[in-house]
Amino acid sequence: MSTTTLLTGRGLVESPRWHDGRLYFSDWSAGEVLAVGLDGRSEVIARVRSLPLCAAWRPDGRLLIVSSADGKLLRLEPDGSLVTQADLGSRGTWNDIVxxxxxxxxxxxxxxxxxxxEAPKPGSVxxxxxxxQVREVAGDIAFPNGMAxxxxxxxxIVADSYRHCLVAFDIAADGGLSGRRVWADLGVGTPDGIAVDLENAVWYADVPNKRCARVAEGGEVRQVVELDRGGFACALGGPGRTTLFVTAAEWRGMGQAEMVAPGSGQVVMTSVEVPGAGWP
Known part of the structure; x- marks a missing residue:
């Protein structure tokens, strides 16, 4: 599947979310949350100095942003200000939100x-x-990444990058989680950001393998989009939610001063047959 570049020249780009006719994503290197239209025109809608820097939309149309640096979940107000939605507390590193x-x-x-x-230590949801109100609902995830x-x-569904799998939980009426299971063993696949479609298949972006792959429950690979750099996250959006957006950049390594090559971050897109469903 071939891709078209929607936007380029950014840093470590992550957390793509389709909302109200535009794609929103984060540039971790710049500490910015941006929006880009299908015409390629973009604007910065919030600045938060945090690494990681992930965001998601509430049903009421408010954007929530995870500020890992100070352990808070922030809400973007209509006037552009940021207020605290919840105090997450201190831990290793806060990451993704759905x-x-x-x-x-x-x-x-x-x-x-x-x-x-720091030495690896399992994370939580x-x-x-x-x-x-904040409470832990799942633990023992080696490195929790994208969720849907x-x-x-x-x-x-939670991507466990270090265990190379997708883990699923049943959601109770009160939001609690149970019924933990391996939804898909990905072999050498290293899942980062994910998106679910109408057939309950999952697209996952993969940094070391430079691709975005679609898998069914159990791990069968249905489709693959090859990339020329690491795939960090993906989202299904556009008209009818039949466009796959992938944020990608040239990965240098976790211990590097700049984890991706400056200016290598981009958003690419391709058409898909099965539309997106669910969240994000």
Missing amino acids: IDGRGNSYVNGAGFDPTAG FLVTPDG VTADNSTL
């Missing part, structure tokens, strides 16, 4: 800071309810 159709936010984090050279919720709000 918000389901009920307005519940799931925020994950590693149990260590890989950029500081936390639930943040719409009123700002199926369209019926019944299943949360």
Whole structure:
């Protein structure tokens, strides 16, 4: 599958989210959350100095941003200001966020800071309810990365990069998680950001293997989009949600002063047959 470049010249680009006719994504290197239209025109909508820097949309149209640096979940107000939605607390590193159709936010984090050279320690998933209450709902994920919720709000899928698999949980009425299982063993695949489609297959971006792959439950590979640099995250959007957007950059390594080559970050896109569903 061939791709078209929508935007280029950025840094470590992550967390793509389709919303209201535009793609929103984060540039971790610049500490910016941006929006880009299908015409390639972009604008900065928020600045947060945090690494990682991930965001997701609530059902009421408000954007929530994970500020790992100070352990807070921030809400972007209509006037452009940022206010605290919830205090996440201190831990290794806060990472990705997904918000389901009920307005519940799931925020994950590693149990260590890989950029500081700390020894690996399993991470967790936390639930943040719409009123700002925070509680841990899953643990023992070696390195939690991208997350997605199926369209019926019944299943949360989490990418465990270090264990090369996707892990699934049943979502209870109160947002709690149970029924943990390996949804897909990816072999040598290293999943980062993910997106789910109408057939409940999952697209996952892969940095070391420079690709974005679509897998069915159990791990069968259905499609692959080859990239010329590391794939960090993906989203299904555009008209009818039939466009796959992938954020990609030239990966240098976790211990490097600049983890990606400056200016190598880009957003590419390609058409798909099965539209996106669920969240993000």
